[in-house]
Amino acid sequence: MNKLNRWKNKSLARLASLIPAFAKLLTASYTPPESEDIPWAPIRKPLAESKIALVTTAGVHHTHQKPFNMDDPAGDPTYRVIDTQTIEKDYAITHDYYDHRDADKDLNIIFPVTRIKEMAAKGVVGSIARHHFSFMGHIKDAHIDSLLEKYAPRVAARFVQDHVDAVLLTPG
Numbered sequence: 001m002n003k004l005n006r007w008k009n010k011s012l013a014r015l016a017s018l019i020p021a022f023a024k025l026l027t028a029s030y031t032p033p034e035s036e037d038i039p040w041a042p043i044r045k046p047l048a049e050s051k052i053a054l055v056t057t058a059g060v061h062h063t064h065q066k067p068f069n070m071d072d073p074a075g076d077p078t079y080r081v082i083d084t085q086t087i088e089k090d091y092a093i094t095h096d097y098y099d100h101r102d103a104d105k106d107l108n109i110i111f112p113v114t115r116i117k118e119m120a121a122k123g124v125v126g127s128i129a130r131h132h133f134s135f136m137g138h139i140k141d142a143h144i145d146s147l148l149e150k151y152a153p154r155v156a157a158r159f160v161q162d163h164v165d166a167v168l169l170t171p172g
Contacts, residue, residue, distance in 0.1 A: 002071075005073075006070055006071075006096050009096040009097055010096050010099075012026070013096065013097055013098045013099045014099045016098075016099070017098075017099040043165065043166050044165065045165060047124065047125050047126070047166070048123055048124065048125065048126060049126045049165075050125055050126045050127075050165035050166050051125075051126055051127045051128070051129055051162075051163055051164050051165050051166075052116055052119075052120075052125045052126075052127070052128055052129065052164070052165070052166050052167070052168060053128075053129035053131070053132050053133075053159060053162070053164040053166075053167050053168070054082070054111060054112070054113060054116065054129075054132040054133075054167070054168050054169075054170060055132065055133045055134070055135070055155065055167050055168070055169050055170070056110060056111050056132075056133075056134050056135070056137075056169070056170040056171070056172065057134075057135045057136065057137025057169075057170075057171050057172050058093060058095060058098075058100065058103065058110040058111060058134065058137065058170065058171065058172030059093050059094045059095030059100075059134065059135075059136045059137065059172055060080070060082065060087075060091055060092075060093055060107070060110065060111050060134040061080040061082070061091065061092055061093075061094065061134055062080070062082070062083065062086065062087065062090050062091060062092075063090050063091065063092050064090075065080050066080075067092065067094035068080075068094040068095065068136040069136075070094060070095075070096050072143075074139070074140050074141040074142060074143045075136055075137075075138040075139040075140060075143050076136045076139070076143070077135075077136075077139050077143040077144075077146040077147035077150075077151055078135075078136075078151060079133045079134060079135050079151050079154075079155055080133070080134045081131050081132075081133060082111075082113075082131065082132040082133060082134050083130070083131060084113060084117075084128055084129065084130050084131065084132065085130070087107065087111070087113055087132075088107060088113060088114060091107055091111075093110075093172075094136070095136055095137065095138070095172050096138075097137070097138045097172070098172045100172065103172075110170055110171075110172055111132075111134075111170055112168070112170065113128070113132070116128045116168070126165070129159075129162055129164050130162070131158070131162065133155045133158075135147075135151075137171065137172050
């Protein structure tokens with residue numbers, strides 16, 4: 001995707017955040033792909049005893065990590081591992097499909113890691129996972145298969161390995 005297309009996408013995202021009627025038009029024109037079932041797993045123990053992790057589609061990553069690929073018109077199905085200990089002071093957002101100027105100033109708007117830490121300190125949740133995961137969120141065409149068959153199962157396996165009990169999903 002060239003610089004003109006990236007500029008167009010960023011401009012459309014900004015307009016959508018400034019003009020609610022325009023945002024409604026954009027969202028009304030979107031038809032999600034058909035899906036058999038929504039994968040859902042009920043929580044098995046009280047939140048006060050649960051380890052919580054975050055998954056976002058907001059394009060968040062550490063500054064030392066490779067940015068998401070905004071040049072591919074079908075998106076970037078890969079993910080970035082987010083470290084709880086350092087993300088609040090070391091992050092960037094690579095995503096052209098929403099206006100993230102406020103999130104650039106306060107990560108918790110789209111990735112509420114500080115709030116989950118506070119909830120853990122108060123006993124509302126048992127604990128917060130050490131690692132979380134970030135995706136880019138604008139995935140289509142052949143990349144959907146890569147996301148569903150390759151990358152999402154890797155993240156799910158990591159959550160099982162890390163004994164995560166519940167995951168909070170946040171969009172961009």
